[in-house]
Amino acid sequence: MKKKLVVIGAGFAGLQVVHGLKKTDLDITLVDRRNHHLFQPLLYQVATTVLATSEIAWPIRHLFRDRSEVTTLLDEVVGIDRDRKIVRLRNSAELPYDILVLATGARHAYFGKDKWEDFAPGLKTLEDATTIRRRMLLAFEQAELEADPAKREALLTFAVIGAGPTGVEMAGMIAELAHHTLPREFRRIDTRQAKVLLVEAGGRVLPSFSESLSDYVRTSLTKLGVTVRTGVPVTACDENGITIGEEPIACRTIIWAAGVQASPAAQWLGAEADRAGRVVVTKDLRLADDPSVFVIGDTASVKWGEDKSVPGIAPAAKQQGSFVAKCIRASLKGTMPPETFKYRHQGNLATIGRKVAVIEFGNFKLKGILAWWIWGLAHIYFLIGTRSRLAVAWSWLWIYLSGLQSARLITQKETMRDPEV
Template sequence: MSTTPTVWRSHSGAAAGRVPLPAATGLHRVVIVGGGFGGLEAARGLSGAPVSICLVDQRNHHIFQPLLYQVATASLATSEIAWPIRAILRNRPEITTLLATVVGIDAEAHEVKLDGGQTVPYDTLVLATGARHAYFGHDDWEPVAPGLKTIEDATTVRRRILLAFERAEREADPARRRALLTFVVVGAGPTGVELAGTIAELARDTLPRDFRNIDTQEARVLLIEAGPRVLAGYPDDLSDYARRSLEALGVEVELGRAVSACSDEGVVYGERTLPAKTIIWAAGVMASPAAEWLGAPADRAGRLLVEPDLTVPGHPDIFAVGDTAMVAGPDGKPVPGIAPAAKQGGRYVAAVIKARLGGAKAPPPFRYRHQGSLAQIGKHRAVIDFGWIKLRGALAWWIWGIAHIYFLISVRTRLAVAISWLWIHARNQRAARLITQGGDEDRDQARR
């Protein structure tokens, strides 16, 4: 833990390029970068504290990322898993929300640098900037194999999946039709497993009666994983159940084969070349450039190496939470990059800041409490690992659904998601099958 003493600095006077913020005389200024689970939880935890908060995010909405794949597979609409940050924080007058992109941090001047040359001063900084896709040195694959981290990613993937069926409907060449009806998911973690299972159900149960020239049930869905099993973070028996469940849905699970090439024409994995027009990347993540902004130590995934109180070494006034930080769990392994971990980190940081401002004893070092791992495979198929008990099958599926509905932000969205899922369960129909055209690149893809 850093031994550098904590000094609460006060910066006064206007400076050129600074964002005009409401006057907060005498209040400690907290800047939170990122409106995800960790950032919002830190803001919530600081309620009632003598602070002025500025929350900065490059998007105006908070996303419930665990259900992002359901937007990508036409099960839910974007409005059912995303909420305007300003609306979430409207009853917190001490919080100013800025739609901006952070491009750097001047730790010496205690300023966050924004796009456009503006800056925001801080006394305490909380970095909750999340993660981005990692292509392991092959960033040129991203245009043909999009990942799934944002609403824009989800609508891009949904567009490509639905366009593939539309293009196959009018394709006369059998080889090209087969390529159009081949869907490849790279990476067999929870996101990859959930994507592959839902795409298979979409093709098998939802779409068959909608098309005349093609049989959507003939679509191939491949899940490719370089490791020896799916859901590597789960116990062996749950991993094996997940693999068998995927295969029962018609998913072809390819294990122990790394992807070595991605292009408009398909993928190369192991020694095989597979023509495929839709490739989705779920194989890895890289932290945001927060470590680069500070010139601070980071792990191979770019996550800041933090002290036990989640501060950045040498910067006791800067905290990092969620996917931004590499934190060791009780077993010595890195804390997983999941929503509960980010929320626990956000709550902990808020408690530390409150203790410092109130002159109270600092909380003990951060300790992540794992509440369980959940993954849905398909209708009536899910796995849950609570540590003390493991569940699979229909019961796990119902618990998975109830848990996700519970953690949604508003009553309206809970009802909307519950109704959407009940409709899918009863009728095998997904109401969000909308193809919304993007930029020129997407239109080019639609014509290929």
């Protein structure tokens, strides 16, 4: 009888496990709350009108249409019974497993200020991206209609909270949109008067990069028209705007890029977790007291060296997925599985606008337009399918040559706050 493998989560880590177990004698079930795999590193480009949603997401069923041993379920985990080896799902029957892989990713963390989410959405899903795009474009439309100068200024003020790669990339692209793409399309307002704020509680932007590249990025953002505020946290956030320290700033579009928290996997498993809610795993990515359960990706707290954790980025997730697939293959063959996951860091990359990026790999540092081209090629390489690679490459080339961002459709109704039009 075939062993039952259940993989929860169709992100980079979960997909890599399933891909790595092709032509094995397993009954594989892949569960996800959405019907698509999402290329999260480019999600901010959907939010900032650069790319369409279809260019960075692919139906999970389509990816495994030729794998008869793989069953895909659109459902949500509500609990796990490790004694009975059962996964409890919200909409279907209990799902038994022999081997369980949890790769359920992360969600926004508001550091105890969960009410801020209504006013400052984060960026983890396609719905988040289209919500942010909608609010941003509606702010320009409302400003075109607004006669009151103070209200117009608030509508044309955009605040991004958190200056990691996502925050830096978001702020740069919003500035590009306001200062270069939209000015000729509005008559009553000058979109170049828009204010883009990037707020970071820490001392500098991109803290995971070297100080020299961090300084370069800050200078580049300033040249694009972004106002960078560091060293003072956001202390309030509501429908009127934000407060930095004790300074209130009126703005109608706020984007959260300041922190993430792991999914509730540790609660489902009754397992030890770190401060971010990530499950603490052994050196082979299993639970210490249950070798039939693997936890990987943003869901897992994995040591890297003496005092670091493996970062929550796509290359790390794919490496963990490949490692787990090798472990499972070895157990099926009765051979010795690899004992220790060894993370191979492939460098830090971030882009600022449509012509500037920074790359850091050990002592090697690169900045400017050449870094932007390398950043683009690296992201195209990780996309799934020739069609997506060609579509994204063409979109970027068009924007690079023309400066025009074409995915500027206002769609979707939402329950969270929109500017009133």
